[in-house]
Amino acid sequence: MPAFSLEPPQIAWAAELRALAADRLHPLAEKGEPGHVNRPLVTELGRLGLLSRLFTSGALDLCLMRESLAYACTEAETALALQGLGAHPVHAHGTPAQRKRWLPRVAEGTAVAAFALSEPGAGSDAAALTLRAERESARRAGAPGAESGAPLAAESDGPARWRLTGEKCWISNAPEADFYTVFARTTPGAGARGVTAFLVPADRPGLTGAALDMLSPHPIGSLDFDAVPVTADDVLGETDRGFRVAMDTLNLFRPSVGAFAVGMARAALDATLAHTARRDAFGGKLRDLQTVAHQVAEMALRTEAARLMVYAAATAYDEGAPDVPGRAAMAKLLATETAQYVVDAAVQLHGARALRRGHLLEHLYREVRAPRIYEGASEVQxxxxxxxxxxxxxxAEAMDAVDPVSAQEADA
Structure with missing residues (x-):
């Protein structure tokens, strides 16, 4: 499918999602308590079948969902996205037992997921993680038989066990999630190659958390790991290959962060079109002022360019293209920076009314800032x-060195 167009069923589905978000999800969002998981909203997303689509749809469908929901209800969009971000590693890399236990509950909206990658000293630099996963022996000092001088079993005897010690920070849905996809260092000094992904239920002994007072409608918190026990049954993917799990998840979700941004930009643009078409100023309508008309045109131009890049990156992911990391980074970067520009311009053209508490643009102005930071800041992209x-x-240079004839032909 061309990246620059949508099929009629997709267009109709996006319109249906916008209507559902406005009619059924937005009222639930308004009843939520800022800084806490809105479980009725998450349950409704499950009841509508949107959460289950996280595990059956491709990247383009994910982008359509996020863009459409963001247009009418950013809280619903974020609730859906966080379920996907926290549960995708289980879907893509989990064992049959892990998937059977958690994915149906995520799809129903009865279990809340979270993606625990960032740390106080390692936000966007995932290879610098310091949360320790310390390997245990199958039998430790103090175990039955140890006091008699019996030899301790080697670490290779029995299933692998670790203790997680350290801290995670800036984790969406923490500390209220029911389980976390946690990335911890299993091999010190190995950089990205020494990280393992674990599925950690929230009720594990030694795991505590605290809410952070953030500019966000959903909870963001820190997690403290005090020798939290995990075993080989909790590993997602392979030991020491957790960085791959993280990057696979981010490559999928980064374009859809861009889709979230595009949805907000389109909402701000439509609000601005309606306002400037009706607003009387200087003997006519605001739309009649060339400076205003050109500003609106620029907002539309940038929004459409961002939308096309998001769709192109999502299509590349679905087709298994080799350049997904670069495309995903471009899509997130352009779309989130564009949305910031468009919302800011919309506020300027609306004037003081846009900053009144409860106004759509006041809400978008608060919401649009964070996507430029999370899942890799703009500078990281x-x-x-x-x-x-x-x-x-x-x-390309290596290929030319192998085939100098082709290189000469290219120069010619």
Missing amino acids: RGIIAKELYANLEA
């Missing part, structure tokens, strides 16, 4: 893009 560009250059 630029770094990813540059890294991919230079890697492609080096690969």
